[in-house]
Every structure is written in structure tokens, then in C-alpha cells.
Amino acid sequence: MYGNHDTETALVPDEGDSERQAEFDALIADDQRIEPRDWMPDAYRRTLIRQVAQHAHSEIIGMQPEGNWITRAPSLRRKAILIAKVQDEGGHGLYLYSACETLGVDREDLLDRLHGGRQKYSSIFNYPALTWADVGAIGWLVDGAAIMNQVALCRCSYGPYARAMIRICKEESFHQRQGFEILHTLAHGTPAQKEMAQDAVNRFWAPALMMFGPPDDASPHSAQSMAWGIKRFSNDELRQRFVDMSVPQAEVLGLSLPDPDLRWNDERGHYDSGELDWDEFARVISGDGPCNAQRMSRRIRAHEDGAWVREAAQAYAAKQAARTLEVAAS
Amino acid sequence: MTQTPQNPAPNPAAGNGSDRRGWPLWEVFVRARRGLAHQHVGSLHAPDAALALQNARDIYTRRSEGVSIWVVPSSAIVASSPQEKDSFFDPALDKAYRHPTFYDIPEGVEHL
Numbered sequence A: 001m002y003g004n005h006d007t008e009t010a011l012v013p014d015e016g017d018s019e020r021q022a023e024f025d026a027l028i029a030d031d032q033r034i035e036p037r038d039w040m041p042d043a044y045r046r047t048l049i050r051q052v053a054q055h056a057h058s059e060i061i062g063m064q065p066e067g068n069w070i071t072r073a074p075s076l077r078r079k080a081i082l083i084a085k086v087q088d089e090g091g092h093g094l095y096l097y098s099a100c101e102t103l104g105v106d107r108e109d110l111l112d113r114l115h116g117g118r119q120k121y122s123s124i125f126n127y128p129a130l131t132w133a134d135v136g137a138i139g140w141l142v143d144g145a146a147i148m149n150q151v152a153l154c155r156c157s158y159g160p161y162a163r164a165m166i167r168i169c170k171e172e173s174f175h176q177r178q179g180f181e182i183l184h185t186l187a188h189g190t191p192a193q194k195e196m197a198q199d200a201v202n203r204f205w206a207p208a209l210m211m212f213g214p215p216d217d218a219s220p221h222s223a224q225s226m227a228w229g230i231k232r233f234s235n236d237e238l239r240q241r242f243v244d245m246s247v248p249q250a251e252v253l254g255l256s257l258p259d260p261d262l263r264w265n266d267e268r269g270h271y272d273s274g275e276l277d278w279d280e281f282a283r284v285i286s287g288d289g290p291c292n293a294q295r296m297s298r299r300i301r302a303h304e305d306g307a308w309v310r311e312a313a314q315a316y317a318a319k320q321a322a323r324t325l326e327v328a329a330s
Numbered sequence B: 001m002t003q004t005p006q007n008p009a010p011n012p013a014a015g016n017g018s019d020r021r022g023w024p025l026w027e028v029f030v031r032a033r034r035g036l037a038h039q040h041v042g043s044l045h046a047p048d049a050a051l052a053l054q055n056a057r058d059i060y061t062r063r064s065e066g067v068s069i070w071v072v073p074s075s076a077i078v079a080s081s082p083q084e085k086d087s088f089f090d091p092a093l094d095k096a097y098r099h100p101t102f103y104d105i106p107e108g109v110e111h112l
């Protein structure tokens, strides 16, 4: 999902290997899973590496906007929940890096590519979390949109990615609920609290809808990803489902969704919604969002500040291993 | 428990990664509860076995998903090759008599 916004050049079909290709095609046609040691077309491998890596990067960068509120959570209960949620996102990143490595890439390389700006993460995390209500809006809308995408990915044709998604989906539903609860509490509090909740929803609604990626007619690689069973539903299909699901939830919250064109369409059996600002999406993805620079510099600093811990642990492991050898030799 | 080990790439020997850039890779197996076998859940990086276990606990059992964890250096796993899957598993294919459904039993015989 987070990898929907493709920036690389179109994929070229593989030459040769026609027998293995036929076997691969048969597995895909039979809705079977591809496993790490199976032969797979280079383009399939490259597409997955890019998508799973972007997804992993999104999970760990996504720790920042909310992590920013841990020290300012309004109660001990909220604080404990937020710590657990942010820790889960770190865990999601680790499941996904682990899945990505089964495709033959090295974790250090993936981090290098993120830090060097050669791989991207979801545009949504370049928006700031300005108020406590934003933590609620992120849980309800951002995790909600992520779940919609990730549930679809549980049936992805690549086994390790699909299995990581199943784990992640099990953990996500609490994320969305805690966000909904925060907003519900604020929306039923003082007028100022309700206003804060409405303001957060106003700012996060459109960016959350853009998490599903560009409209289908502007999403060039979608068809190939669908043919490979990496994607099971189109960007617009998932976005529509999310809109349909969110409208009644907003009513329960007593908050409005910031789209004057949002209305039920009896004929289609779905809600219609207004155009999204895809120029903004392109700008934010390509580095010009409100927080891109801050997210990257904090990420790189955290990595560099942690270097001594990694080195110390490695030195300790080496020393213990040498001791074990000595004892064995004596 | 039919998953293949995760790591397909040639992997430098685990446990002595001192001149490697990163920590070695470990495969993690979790027993969900007593009575069940350990099942592969994923992999992680750690400098040694003790930290691999601790990281596995933090990454894979945050919600009491397990009562026991194994960590195994990925490089220690030997796997059959998917390329030779037909010839390798061939011997089992023509021995239907190993399955109970192979046998004709007269109508009405019970507990057999």
C-alpha cells in the first residue's frame, strides 16, 4: 500500500527462463503463494523489494508524529496506550524489513536507501501532529486507511509479505480504536475540545484518502501488480470502501468530514466525494511537505546516535565468543 | 509448519559478525502454547544468541503469543531446493498404499 506511489521506470519483462516463468505463472494463476527460494521474475522481485521497503520505512517514520506526543499525553492511561502503539509501529517495521530481506536485500542497505532519499515512505507522515486531537485523528483515519490497505495485502502472492501483513493487521485494530476513542472523548467534551477534534479531522481527512495512492487511471504499475497478485484491489476501490466506512463513524463522533461534495449516491450505492489535490500529493511525496526534512533528519540522527550501542553489543558478542573458544581449548 | 526458512540469500556465518557491517540474521520460532510445536514466525538481527532471544521476545511476543522461543542462526538452516521439488519428493507420489483410504473394507465393519 504505502508503495503505491511508484516513482521508478516501467518494468521490463524478463527474457528467457521460460520454463521457470511458466511454473511461476501457474502458481500465480492457481492463487498459490510464492516463497523466498522460489524462482521469480526479476521485475516481480524488484517491485516487491520497493513496495515492502517503502512500507517498512513508513512504519518506522510513522513513529515520529505520535512519538512526539508521548510526554504530553493527557493521562497515564493515554500515555501507556500511546507508548504501546508507537512500539507496535516499530515492530511492524521490523516484520517488514525481515520480509524484505527474504528477497535478497540487506537491511543495512535498505536503511541507507531511506536515509539517502533513494526510497520513500508514505506521504502521510510528512504532516505534523499539532495537537493531542491529531493523535486521535491519526489513529482513526491514518491507521484506519492503513488497515484497509493491509487487510487486502494479507492475500498478497508473496508469502513472507502476506504473513507479515496478517500479524500487523491483528495489532492494528487497537490502533484505530484508541484513536476513535480519543476523538469521541474530545468531541463530547467542552466546546473547545470538540473544536480541536474537528480541526484535526479537517486536516487529516484528505491526506488519509491520498494514502491509497493516485487514482486508478494515473497509477501506471497497478495493472501489473494486480496481475501478479501483489495487489488485490485498485487504489480507487479501497479508497471508496474507506469513505463508505468512515461516514457513519464520523456521525457517531458528531464530527463532520471536510468535503462539501460528500453525499450518498443511491444509484451507485456508495458515497460520492470531491476531487483530491494530487498536486499536493506529488509535492509532499517528492520532499516538499511540511515535515519531510524534520522526519529525515530525526531518523538519521537516531540511527547515528545508536551506533555506539550496536558497536558495543557487537564487541561484547565477539569477546564472549572468544572466551568460549578459549575455555573449549583449555 | 510447512514454511521454508525465510532467508534465501547466501549468509555470512552468524555469531562472529565483528567485521560485518550489520548484526547476523536469526530465524525465530515460537511455541504459542503448551502442546503445540514451535512455528517459524520471522527473522531478526542480533549480535549474539542472548540478545537474539531478547529481541525475539520484544518483536514477536508483545501480546503473549508464545510460551517458548527458539532462535537459530539463519546460516545454520539447510533447506531442500524448490527447483528439485519434483524429483526430491517423487518417492512419496506412487505409494498410495501408505494412506488408509487405499484399502477396500467391507460394508459395516466398524472401528477400523
Ligand SMILES: [Fe+2]
Binding pocket: A059, A088, A089, A092, A146, A168, A172
Ligand atoms: Fe503499523
Ligand SMILES: [Fe+2]
Binding pocket: A089, A143, A146, A172, A175
Ligand atoms: Fe498502526
